[in-house]
Amino acid sequence: MRKKLPENYIPSIFNYCDRWCERCHFRSRCTLGSDPQLNEIENDMENVDEEKRMEMTIDYVANQFASIHEMIKEMIEKDGGNWEAFMKDLEENPVEIKEPTIGQSAIIELAKSYGYKVFDFFKENDWTNDPAQISSKILVLPEDLELHLKTMKTAFENIQFYAFFIGAKVHRALTGKANKELYDWDDPIQNDDNGSAKIAMIAIEKSTISWLAARKIFSELEDDSLTFLANLQRIKKELEKEFPDWKAFIRPGFDTEPNAQK
Numbered sequence: 086m087r088k089k090l091p092e093n094y095i096p097s098i099f100n101y102c103d104r105w106c107e108r109c110h111f112r113s114r115c116t117l118g119s120d121p122q123l124n125e126i127e128n129d130m131e132n133v134d135e136e137k138r139m140e141m142t143i144d145y146v147a148n149q150f151a152s153i154h155e156m157i158k159e160m161i162e163k164d165g166g167n168w169e170a171f172m173k174d175l176e177e178n179p180v181e182i183k184e185p186t187i188g189q190s191a192i193i194e195l196a197k198s199y200g201y202k203v204f205d206f207f208k209e210n211d212w213t214n215d216p217a218q219i220s221s222k223i224l225v226l227p228e229d230l231e232l233h234l235k236t237m238k239t240a241f242e243n244i245q246f247y248a249f250f251i252g253a254k255v256h257r258a259l260t261g262k263a264n265k266e267l268y269d270w271d272d273p274i275q276n277d278d279n280g281s282a283k284i285a286m287i288a289i290e291k292s293t294i295s296w297l298a299a300r301k302i303f304s305e306l307e308d309d310s311l312t313f314l315a316n317l318q319r320i321k322k323e324l325e326k327e328f329p330d331w332k333a334f335i336r337p338g339f340d341t342e343p344n345a346q347k
């Protein structure tokens with residue numbers, strides 16, 4: 086049974102957003118963000134540990150795949166096709182996925198390893214999640230403390246949120262570019278790999294701003310932040326060479342609606 090579409094929904098908006106639904110201005114107009122099942126899971130996740138959260142996420146994704154499977158079946162049958170024949174054809178003629186070039190694979194590795202390094206950094210520096218420890222480490226006037234704590238919290242949240250997201254989007258952009266003939270995109274600008282590169286660039290930009298904000302407040306972060314900033318700049322430079330027109334891609338909603346938050 087196909088899900089009911091939200092009112093004023095924006096088609097495909099979820100493909101080129103940052104997937105931070107809690108903060109999204111378009112949530113009620115997005116088929117993914119407005120999914121009641123997702124809303125329910127998010128509420129339930131607030132009171133469980135990391136392991137349980139992972140289990141719930143995997144269940145949710147598995148359910149999503151099951152409903153996509155049902156939806157495709159429904160569409161094929163509605164058009165008079167035969168589901169069993171369709172599946173048999175898929176099995177007998179698997180789609181050949183091309184690997185990205187050596188250079189493109191190196192960019193994907195670079196972006197993914199940035200995520201793992203950030204993950205390790207926050208694991209080793211658990212004071213970053215403790216406002217009391219943060220307060221004891223920053224030298225500011227008492228009246229400025231609250232603002233600095235808020236800045237740090239936002240910076241650390243952003244850095245962690247985008248850490249793996251960047252690698253995932255760089256991967257999608259470059260594998261998409263390597264397999265262009267499989268997709269129905271003939272526009273040199275408005276295509277999935279360019280759109281994926283654009284959202285990766287936006288996440289790199291937000292992460293860069295966050296590292297800069299953190300290092301401004303914490304002198305002890307200077308060395309680590311410099312390494313991460315250099316990593317981000319390298320990913321950006323390499324991605325820019327592969328997708329020189331990324332800025333021109335128009336993201337549904339974010340680049341089309343007046344006053345949209347990017």
Ligand code: SF4
Pocket residue numbers: 098099102103104105106107109110111112113115116117118119
């Ligand atoms: S568009 Fe907004 S609500 Fe939809 S998936 Fe992206 S972040 Fe979530």
